[in-house]
Amino acid sequence: MSKNNIPKVSATLSLKDIAGALKVRLGIGRMNYMVEPGLYAIGNPDGSSPVLVSANYKLTFDILRKNLTDFSCWLLILDTKGVNVWCAAGKGTFGTDELVNRVEITCLSDIVYHKRLILPQLGSVGVNAHEAARLTGFSITYGPIRAKDIKAYIANSYTATKEMRLVEFNFMERLVLTPMELVPVLKASFPIMGIIFLTNQFAKRPFVKGDIAAYFGAVFSGAFITPLLLPYIPGRAFAWKGWLTGLFTTFAILCKSKGFTKGSRLMSFGQILFFPALSSFIAMNFTGSTTYTSPSGVKEEMKRALPIIFSFGALGAIIILCSHIFGKGRR
Amino acid sequence: MTKHKYLEDVTTLTLNTDKCVGCGLCEIVCPHGVFEMAKGKAYLADKNSCIECGACALNCPAKALNVNPGVG
Numbered sequence: 001m002s003k004n005n006i007p008k009v010s011a012t013l014s015l016k017d018i019a020g021a022l023k024v025r026l027g028i029g030r031m032n033y034m035v036e037p038g039l040y041a042i043g044n045p046d047g048s049s050p051v052l053v054s055a056n057y058k059l060t061f062d063i064l065r066k067n068l069t070d071f072s073c074w075l076l077i078l079d080t081k082g083v084n085v086w087c088a089a090g091k092g093t094f095g096t097d098e099l100v101n102r103v104e105i106t107c108l109s110d111i112v113y114h115k116r117l118i119l120p121q122l123g124s125v126g127v128n129a130h131e132a133a134r135l136t137g138f139s140i141t142y143g144p145i146r147a148k149d150i151k152a153y154i155a156n157s158y159t160a161t162k163e164m165r166l167v168e169f170n171f172m173e174r175l176v177l178t179p180m181e182l183v184p185v186l187k188a189s190f191p192i193m194g195i196i197f198l199t200n201q202f203a204k205r206p207f208v209k210g211d212i213a214a215y216f217g218a219v220f221s222g223a224f225i226t227p228l229l230l231p232y233i234p235g236r237a238f239a240w241k242g243w244l245t246g247l248f249t250t251f252a253i254l255c256k257s258k259g260f261t262k263g264s265r266l267m268s269f270g271q272i273l274f275f276p277a278l279s280s281f282i283a284m285n286f287t288g289s290t291t292y293t294s295p296s297g298v299k300e301e302m303k304r305a306l307p308i309i310f311s312f313g314a315l316g317a318i319i320i321l322c323s324h325i326f327g328k329g330r331r
Numbered sequence: 332m333t334k335h336k337y338l339e340d341v342t343t344l345t346l347n348t349d350k351c352v353g354c355g356l357c358e359i360v361c362p363h364g365v366f367e368m369a370k371g372k373a374y375l376a377d378k379n380s381c382i383e384c385g386a387c388a389l390n391c392p393a394k395a396l397n398v399n400p401g402v403g
Contacts, residue, residue, distance in 0.1 A: 297337050
């Protein structure tokens with residue numbers, strides 16, 4: 001490949017790029033948002049310019065280039081099947097083999113005369129630096145975790161500060177993940193609404209607005225409130241955090257819809273069993289999206305929490321259904 | 332910012348100090364500051380923050396580190 005054939009990309013995102021990012025955050029076309037793997041030029045790079053290695057998820061690619069304004073370098077984009085660096089490294093697609101392969105395909109050693117590849121630190125989950133150096137002839141340097149630190153890292157003679165080496169999980173980082181928690185649960189809610197509608201055709205005591213509110217309250221507390229308030233909710237296990245927020249939400253909604261009054265005590269009891277358990281279950285799903293949970297921790301949590309969640313949920317569901325189907329009068 | 336804390340005493344991470352050659356790569360790759368260097372060797376400064384990503388074990392040239400990594 002000659003230098004003239006290398007596509008040049010801008011460090012400025014277009015409106016289309018921003019709209020694309022919004023869409024994938026909502027889960028639309030998320031599994032098919034990618035750029036062609038290979039070599040790209042940013043600015044006016046030459047044989048001495050640094051080579052940054054990254055993934056072919058377009059969201060990753062865009063975040064990287066928007067942090068490279070007024071900067072000249074090469075981007076070596078690996079084929080990670082449209083998955084971000086950290087997750088792809090965990091699955092092995094951002095790995096030693098693909099790195100070696102891509103350095104060869106792009107004839108990188110004909111394009112730059114130095115022998116240094118800068119990998120994102122989180123790529124180290126899939127790349128063995130010593131092995132990759134031996135096979136490519138390039139030395140592997142782990143750069144900072146975040147693209148925003150790359151320019152400072154290079155200016156500081158390829159040294160990262162301690163802060164650049166640690167992952168965070170701040171409010172904004174959690175916020176952008178919540179649509180992917182909410183959307184799947186809301187989709188799964190359609191059949192549940194169908195069952196409620198059908199039950200209402202023959203139930204002595206039909207489901208009313210307050211019941212639907214309690215359901216969506218539990219969904220919202222598990223998929224939105226728990227992720228957002230994560231570090232402020234007491235306890236460590238996600239199941240516990242989700243149960244606690246679910247209990248608060250359910251209690252508040254029941255009070256508003258006159259639960260625990262004469263004739264609805266049993267049903268309210270069922271709801272207090274069921275809805276926090278639902279919130280807890282949904283919140284556990286978020287363990288897979290954080291930057292600080294370990295598989296052993298998740299396994300331990302599931303082993304302890306799932307039997308309790310299912311017992312509470314099943315008992316609660318039976319009480320709720322029975323009091324609707326056989327119960328008397330409206331509340 | 333708030334430091335997130337997950338369950339304690341669950342990680343499968345082990346470090347064999349006898350094998351450690353003190354290259355410091357584990358300290359560089361770990362995204363949770365689990366490792367620190369002292370007297371030319373790595374030690375586990377914050378074991379409970381380990382998320383078992385496996386980066387340290389994969390990059391350790393002396394195979395001094397062991398962990399059961401998860402996926403993703």
